[in-house]
Amino acid sequence: MSLACATCPVRDRAACAVLDEAERDELARAGRTRRLAKGETLFSAGLSDAACATLVSGALKITSTDSEGRERILSLVHPSGFVGEMFGPYVQHDVVALGESEVCVFSGPAFELAIERYPRLGTALLRRAQEDLYASRELLSLTGNASAERRVAGAILSLARSASDSPCHPARRFDLPLSRSELADMLGLTIETVSRTLTRFERAGAIRRDGKRGIELLDPALLPNT
Amino acid sequence: MSLACATCPVRDRAACAVLDEAERDELARAGRTRRLAKGETLFSAGLSDAACATLVSGALKITSTDSEGRERILSLVHPSGFVGEMFGPYVQHDVVALGESEVCVFSGPAFELAIERYPRLGTALLRRAQEDLYASRELLSLTGNASAERRVAGAILSLARSASDSPCHPARRFDLPLSRSELADMLGLTIETVSRTLTRFERAGAIRRDGKRGIELLDPALLPNT
DNA sequence: CGGTAATTTGATCGGATTCAAGTTATGTGG
DNA sequence: CCACATAACTTGAATCCGATCAAATTACCG
Structure with missing residues (x-):
């Protein structure tokens, strides 16, 4: 299914907002939408095929499970947020829908290609990664x-x-x-x-x-x- | 003082390692080295002039101070690590030397320019930001x-x-x-x-x-x- | 060798966990 | 649509781990 960017509710807040219409359509061809039920897993820790996604609606949690099986929530993702561990051999964390959600998924290689082609996209992702880092550190000081x-x-x-x-x-x-x-x-x-x-x-x-x-x-x- | 990249101990592990010799020399002209004594502050929270740095030797801590004045260490930086909050209006965290350290400092705008000119540098930084994010989340699960x-x-x-x-x-x-x-x-x-x-x-x-x-x-x- | 700051050790206290019921939602089949 | 089953949440009592307060000891630097 091709993406319906024209009607996308996070069109001008998500990472892809830095692209112009032609570029965005080009990127859209590499992605597909996916609807997640509450509790459904988007990415699983341990998998080796990297992928990434933009959250269109709903909410996600990024979690890790410790040695005793206790789950730890490391981050929440809200609409327009980006998730994906594109570098590194395998995925380290689980990404699960908190409620019914809609995401726009890309394969890791396809997205890396897009970054190469559109450097602005890489910069936007860098900015986002830094914001995620601040959010993580905020949670760190909160729970410290x-x-x-x-x-x-x-x-x-x-x-x-x-x-x-x-x-x-x-x-x-x-x-x-x-x-x-x-x-x-x-x-x-x-x-x-x-x-x-x-x-x-x-x-x-x-x-x-x-x-x-x-x-x-x-x-x-x-x-x-x- | 111009940088002595030729003898830099982290030359092939730091972010600038993705550049070729000519590009690196070009970047080097925008930066300068600085030696920090134990406890000396590199960046202060609240400042509005963005800057960034690569750690050449020693160790740094990234900290925040809560409302009661208690310090919280959010991250450690080891040699070849990169610090800097390039986006956003002001610096959110303090960066302080844990021991005698040597850093290679760039102004925010100068480094942004370099990212624009050398997209590979942006990608390298993105990779690093993701690693920092994993490190932060690891600390989060450890202290949770x-x-x-x-x-x-x-x-x-x-x-x-x-x-x-x-x-x-x-x-x-x-x-x-x-x-x-x-x-x-x-x-x-x-x-x-x-x-x-x-x-x-x-x-x-x-x-x-x-x-x-x-x-x-x-x-x-x-x-x-x- | 003394002086100071950092670290260790001890005793007590308190807040969060644990264990154990109770109670309120939620959803399903009759 | 309601009764029931189940899961989620709330409440209570006892316990325990880490914090706090206080003091002794150790390492380090001039």
């Missing part, structure tokens, strides 16, 4: 030595920002893309601690829970500052 | 939910690998580039816990401490597996 309350508060605010259309202001009401278990895996906590912390935030009047996934930010100032 | 013993063991093994000439096998005897306090800041632990953990490893016969910084790996198998 902060209390459970700070970690959960940080995650809520970060997710509220991602859920918002405007990049700066957090959404007042949004749905967590993650289950409690996934939140815990991301923050280095247990399910129970996450749950108790949310309860405390709600009792303090900082948030209101709405069903399992819904969060309303009543008074973000009551959350412990990151 | 692992016990103090696993964290310290992981750090020792990682540092032993960095200290070794051969990339795969760890050095049997090496000096920690970090103080106890810095180790603690990197692992999300306290000085006391790091110290106690090292004592336990030594009593178990896994390592031998030699002075403040020296570590000899007697039996790595006795260390908890990452």
Whole structure:
């Protein structure tokens, strides 16, 4: 199936936005769209055929599994985000859909070729890689030595920002893309601690829970500052 | 001072290794070497003039400071490593020398120009950025939910690998580039816990401490597996 | 050789985990 | 559409690991 770039909702935010129309169409011929169900795996650690993808809609998690089988969430991917370990012999991390998602997939070699042909694309990817690095480091400082309350508060605010259309202001009401278990895996906590912390935030009047996934930010100032 | 690439010890491992001699000399004219004393700052968070550098010798740490003034080490940089936040309005993290170090510094705009002129350089940097991302995520999984013993063991093994000439096998005897306090800041632990953990490893016969910084790996198998 | 900073060691405390029920969603087949 | 089954989440009590507070010891530098 060829890509429908013309109607792509992330057309002017994704990496391919740096290309002009002709270049983009050329690249589009090398890619294909794929729809992922909740929990479906896009890339598996250990595979040797490199591939990469742009997230069109939905959300992804990048995870690793430690020796005891505990999953660790290393990063979340939001629409227009790019995933793919193009260099290196094999894939190191799993990439899994958090909810129903749509991605635009390319084979590693095909994309490398595109980078060679369109250096701007390489630069855009470099910029993105640096941003991913900052995000990873932000999560690192969040989970490093902060209390459970700070970690959960940080995650809520970060997710509220991602859920918002405007990049700066957090959404007042949004749905967590993650289950409690996934939140815990991301923050280095247990399910129970996450749950108790949310309860405390709600009792303090900082948030209101709405069903399992819904969060309303009543008074973000009551959350412990990151 | 112009660069002495001809005698540079990381000449064929650093990012500039992808350039041919003429290109490298051209790039060299835009850079300058700088010697850093232990504890000296290369880049400060908050500055708005982007710059970047290749580490020639010594070691650097990339740190952030949280609201309470606690320092968090986000990454270590070893010789041939590249540091620099070229995109984005200002620098987000501090870069500080762990010991006496030598770097090869470029202004942000000058290096961006070089990337434009030599696309291979951009690709090399992209590859490096991805590796940095993996390193950051590795630290993330190490500090996420692992016990103090696993964290310290992981750090020792990682540092032993960095200290070794051969990339795969760890050095049997090496000096920690970090103080106890810095180790603690990197692992999300306290000085006391790091110290106690090292004592336990030594009593178990896994390592031998030699002075403040020296570590000899007697039996790595006795260390908890990452 | 003394002085200072870094590290180690000890005792106590607290927050997060663990184990164990309970409760609320979610979805399925009757 | 409802009853039921199952999974997800919440709540409670006990435990434990690492933090904190405090002091002793060691390494290092002039």
